[in-house]
Amino acid sequence: MRSFKSILKAVRNFLFSGLNKEFLIFLFFLALSGIFWLMMTLNETTEREFNIPVQLTGVPRNAVITGELADTVHITVRDKGFTLVTYAYGGKIHPLTFRFANYADEEAGTGQIPMADVQKQVASQLYGSTKLLSIKPAKFDFFFTYGSSKRVPVVFRGKITTSKSYYLAHTEFLPSKVTVYANKKQLDELQSVEIEPFNMRNLQDTIHRSVPIKKIRGMKIVPQMVRLAVYPDVLTEESVDVPVTAINMPDNMVLRTFPSKVAVRFTIGASLFRTIKPSQFKVVVDYNDLVNNPSDKCQLQLRSVPRSVSKAHLELEMVDYLLEQQ
Template identity: 20%
Template sequence: MLRKPRFKRTSVKTFSFFLIFSAIVWVLVQFSKTYTQLIEIPVNYVNTPLDKSISDERPDHVDLQLQDNGFNIYYYKFFNPQLKIDLSKARETENELVYSLQNHLTEIEQQLKIDFENSRIIQNEIVVPFQFKKEKMLKVIPNIEVNYAVGYSSDDPVKLTPDSVKVSGPEKIIDSMLSVPTKTIKLNKVNTDLDGNVAIDTSGLGALSFYDNSVKYTQKVEKFTEGSVEIAVEVINVPEDLNLAYFPKTIVVYYQVNLKNFENVSPADFRLVCDYKNINEGDDYMIAQLVEKPGFIHNIRLNERRIQFVIKR
């Protein structure tokens, strides 16, 4: 009986090794050769002028005729590097931005890491259509919460500089806006003058271009003290034939005031009023309202608001 010949396992391993080695050598040889290939390089536009909106029909790539070894060519094919086009360096015509590729070859070489000695970009320039955006000044609204340290406050609101910013964008968005807020910040235990910068809140406003992205905020903070005055209650609009008795006759008004203005506060600067017309049927009290006060006092409170009354027959 004849036996089938057996291949030695070592022979199979040796054959496989030389086969793989030969394939690797062949690939290295092929990739080491110089080829000429046309490759599309995607472009990314940056630094678009703020008063312009570039068209969606803008070119999305440039054609690069690359003469190089296979390794580099396949790098560009598979990793697809982008070319940044700085539109602030483009020439402006009536409705187009023209970027000269030939005038910026050094920058392009650095970005794409190629040598234009044996390669070239087919186009001489990129032409980008644009439309002018509408411009408008928007009021900036401070979104700043200030909590003062004990004994401190301010007579003035938080001031923004500038208080308005220029924006540009699509007309339908610009026309619907009057103001824009700052980012929210919260300042606690403040006992010194405010002086800082806060960013403008551009959330959801990606279609707009802001000429300023932040503003300065300031406020003079000073030492304050608490004062109080006792003010007589005045009842108005009482019918002439009505004999009205009410209690209390006076109310204590507490307030905070800048130390430098403490001596300037006088009871004559205040007026407390109860309006008989505002009484609801069945009520036996009136609500006191502070209708006059100095403009430089803050955090006002009354020790009593309800004024009890009876009608004498």
């Protein structure tokens, strides 16, 4: 007990010593001036923006909202600072609520809330001295459907480039299709959905990314994210031996070429080469060319190649030949 009293006495002596009395007086007048400045500031007329939540109520259980109503109203008001503080911290402003049935157009699958109704609800929460300067956004609408949906494929949007000696083998999405909810007219016109633009340069390795589906106004897309897989492949130069075929030959003539097969060189992804067969290529000699342009050698033509190859060309373009009559 004596120890506590001695501590109080020491604190009292410290605070009320000559030097500390002056410091306490300084703090008192500093606080007083701060309060005076705050009172003057709050008494001035100023502008401030407030955000008010918006709620759509009474939505039927079997209705799917495909285009959400704006969830926030941004208002700008002018009044004295005291009043604005009340709005900010006094719990004066409450969410705006609008009943689904009052604004829904069942046939069109849309609903629009007139600005007058928004202003009315906002104004009902403001003091008479407050001036409402602006309300944003300028339009309040929503879209809905009673279960109409469609499965559509996801398509790629963007640009992917590979490093030198690589090429883009293919891309795929998981899932490859999504469910879209909308009114019948919109669904009839919709054939696919795109991802948000996806760009990547100098790709060498397989990548997997979660990417968002591009939003479409008035439609609800499920899921809104898909998994994108991008598969690059190494380019390699290969060749196959392809038989030479004669075209436009008379029935009583036979063409023999030396050699009977020629090499076709091409560029292809390493993983795809095993799928390539000589029968997918077509190398021909046109009998009409032999008749119109007689020569010791015949001109070969590469008429057909698989879609997966590039830069296909013949290793020999001229070969010896022999025409025989049957």
